[in-house]
Amino acid sequence: MDNRxxxxxxxxxxxxxxxxxxxKVLPHENIIYIGDTARVPWGNRSEEIIFKFSLQIADFxxxxxxxxxxxxxxxxxxxxxxxxxxxxxxxxxxxxxxAIDEVLLKTKNLRVGVIGTRETINSGTWRRKLKExxxxxxxxxIACPLFVPxxxxxxxxxxxxxxxxxxxxxxxxxxxxxxxxxxxTHYPLIAKTIKxxxxxxxxxxxxxxxxxxxxxxxxxxxxxxxxxKQRGEIEIFLTDxxxxxxxVFNKILGHKFKVKxxxxxxxxxx
Amino acid sequence: MDNRxxxxxxxxxxxxxxxxxxxKVLPHENIIYIGDTARVPWGNRSEEIIFKFSLQIADFxxxxxxxxxxxxxxxxxxxxxxxxxxxxxxxxxxxxxxAIDEVLLKTKNLRVGVIGTRETINSGTWRRKLKExxxxxxxxxIACPLFVPxxxxxxxxxxxxxxxxxxxxxxxxxxxxxxxxxxxTHYPLIAKTIKxxxxxxxxxxxxxxxxxxxxxxxxxxxxxxxxxKQRGEIEIFLTDxxxxxxxVFNKILGHKFKVKxxxxxxxxxx
Numbered sequence: 255m256d257n258r259x260x261x262x263x264x265x266x267x268x269x270x271x272x273x274x275x276x277x278k279v280l281p282h283e284n285i286i287y288i289g290d291t292a293r294v295p296w297g298n299r300s301e302e303i304i305f306k307f308s309l310q311i312a313d314f315x316x317x318x319x320x321x322x323x324x325x326x327x328x329x330x331x332x333x334x335x336x337x338x339x340x341x342x343x344x345x346x347x348x349x350x351x352x353a354i355d356e357v358l359l360k361t362k363n364l365r366v367g368v369i370g371t372r373e374t375i376n377s378g379t380w381r382r383k384l385k386e387x388x389x390x391x392x393x394x395x396i397a398c399p400l401f402v403p404x405x406x407x408x409x410x411x412x413x414x415x416x417x418x419x420x421x422x423x424x425x426x427x428x429x430x431x432x433x434x435x436x437x438x439t440h441y442p443l444i445a446k447t448i449k450x451x452x453x454x455x456x457x458x459x460x461x462x463x464x465x466x467x468x469x470x471x472x473x474x475x476x477x478x479x480x481x482x483k484q485r486g487e488i489e490i491f492l493t494d495x496x497x498x499x500x501x502v503f504n505k506i507l508g509h510k511f512k513v514k515x516x517x518x519x520x521x522x523x524x
Numbered sequence: 525m526d527n528r529x530x531x532x533x534x535x536x537x538x539x540x541x542x543x544x545x546x547x548k549v550l551p552h553e554n555i556i557y558i559g560d561t562a563r564v565p566w567g568n569r570s571e572e573i574i575f576k577f578s579l580q581i582a583d584f585x586x587x588x589x590x591x592x593x594x595x596x597x598x599x600x601x602x603x604x605x606x607x608x609x610x611x612x613x614x615x616x617x618x619x620x621x622x623a624i625d626e627v628l629l630k631t632k633n634l635r636v637g638v639i640g641t642r643e644t645i646n647s648g649t650w651r652r653k654l655k656e657x658x659x660x661x662x663x664x665x666i667a668c669p670l671f672v673p674x675x676x677x678x679x680x681x682x683x684x685x686x687x688x689x690x691x692x693x694x695x696x697x698x699x700x701x702x703x704x705x706x707x708x709t710h711y712p713l714i715a716k717t718i719k720x721x722x723x724x725x726x727x728x729x730x731x732x733x734x735x736x737x738x739x740x741x742x743x744x745x746x747x748x749x750x751x752x753k754q755r756g757e758i759e760i761f762l763t764d765x766x767x768x769x770x771x772v773f774n775k776i777l778g779h780k781f782k783v784k785x786x787x788x789x790x791x792x793x794x
Contacts (some may be wrong), residue, residue, distance in 0.1 A: 298764075372768065403673040413686040494568075 256478040259284035259489075261320035261344075261467070263311045266294035268402070269326030270503040273488070275466035276324065280473070280483040285489070287320055288518055292335065292494035296329040299372025308334040310523040312342045314491075320344055321478050324469060326439055326462065328370065332379040333414030340470060353435060353461035355384050358391075361433040365392045367426045367456070370437035372397040380437050394429045398422045398438075404498040405440045416447050423451045430520045435459045438460040491518040526748040529554035529759075531590035531614075533581045536564035536782060537681070538672070538709030539596030540773040543758070545736035546594065550743070555759070556588055558788055564766035566599040567643025571627070578604040580793040582612045584761075590614055590678040591748050594739060596709055596732065598640065603684040604775060615742065622738040623731035624653050628661075630727045631703040635662045639697045640707035642667040650707050664699045668692045668708075675710045676769040686717050693721045707727045761788035 260283050262273050263415055267289050288311055296304055308330045315323055323346045325331045333349035357366055368380045375397040384391050404415045434456050442460050473479055530553050532543050537559050557729055566574055578600045579703050585593055593616045595601045601618035608616055627636055638650045654661050674685045704726050708717040743749055
């Protein structure tokens with residue numbers, strides 16, 4: 255048993271969808287979330303900078319004595335996981351690796367779609383990691399650069415979002431994929447719109463959900479469950495507390511949890 | 525007569541709409557444009573940082589011996605103009621001040637709309653500057669945060685853009701404004717969509733156009749016209765040359781000009 259909190263970090267507020275999945279499967283755990291909203295997005299930054307930011311955040315979480323770190327950020331998961339595993343003493347889970355295995359379990363025809371930000375798609379991480387596990391896999395990647403701004407403005411079930419989603423996603427239906435990865439923390443918030451457009455037979459993979467399930471397994475294996483009987487507390491730290499999108503994402507947490515939002519200063523971890 | 529180039533700077537590529545207006549009224553001038561695409565947007569940064577970035581760029585332009593500097597960036601115009609005028613020896617025009625006078629000339633009923641990014645609208649600069657000149661003026665400001673991403677994705681005459689524009693702009697029709705300021709360098713690119721929605725009697729103010737006209741007056745007054753008979757050359761420097769939106773904006777220059785795109789390193793001006 256271990257009552258210490260779980261740490262979750264992201265480059266911004268998108269990782270709150272991962273936090274949400276974690277609270278569903280681990281409702282009694284305290285969670286510390288930190289979003290680097292002052293320096294978001296990380297996707298177009300150099301590896302060196304992403305290392306630096308990730309280590310600062312890991313130090314921030316270590317200081318708060320977390321028992322587990324979840325990297326909710328796709329960029330940090332792709333770039334900084336090996337470094338963090340080497341440098342940080344607490345166990346770490348990233349948002350990409352468990353989803354890769356999930357895709358391989360789900361696809362029958364080995365035709366997989368991946369949608370993400372332009373940076374995620376251009377980096378080729380998902381394609382590379384999927385094909386490393388199964389060379390015969392066909393990966394169809396599509397960048398959907400307008401999804402993040404539309405979601406951050408709260409246009410979830412909006413006609414404009416659907417029109418744009420159709421242009422992005424209809425080409426995937428021609429490719430006869432049977433599995434689609436939502437390779438951006440924001441996208442689960444428009445899963446309904448995505449499902450309307452994509453062939454109904456296609457199975458969606460939400461890496462946040464997959465990671466949350468993996469986290470339960472790891473916590474069980476290491477006997478790290480908290481003894482708490484009531485709901486855990488959630489603390490949200492942002493490096494720029496003035497973030498407009500927090501309101502949008504806060505709604506998804508649904509006020510079931512006591513949420514504190516605080517400003518974090520990462521410079522001292524330099 | 526003076527054959528030196530004119531310098532135009534912006535935090536990103538949006539200022540190319542200002543460059544376009546300048547090339548229309550001053551086709552024989554050489555122009556150096558620099559967009560700080562590596563650090564865009566500036567709108568949410570501290571004054572101190574905006575001073576630093578603006579001075580770096582002014583040094584970059586001074587080194588290239590420009591005869592005039594045009595600040596195409598709304599943020600830098602609002603924040604750094606007095607500082608730059610003090611520190612830089614070449615004459616400077618910003619994109620806000622001439623447009624303020626233009627608004628006062630155009631409005632008859634003293635009811636003025638201002639649309640811009642969330643940062644520009646929240647800063648209150650336009651409202652404050654307009655009311656400084658005429659206290660009785662009623663200013664109706666609306667943030668249109670999705671316009672920049674939509675424009676940078678090339679969705680100029682797109683149904684989704686029109687749907688979103690209707691939601692932003694229809695409230696202005698109820699306010700009975702007679703003048704509307706496009707207080708963002710990107711917005712002239714969707715002027716057609718905006719005109720479709722806004723009452724046809726409303727006069728649009730495009731600060732880039734106003735500034736270009738003011739520039740002609742200033743150049744005439746100071747006898748700084750070039751002697752060139754052929755079209756001037758345009759050099760575009762970006763601090764991150766990988767910018768996706770440059771393609772979109774490049775189209776608006778329409779290949780009439782010889783355009784060179786180069787990467788600028790501003791760190792050496794620290």
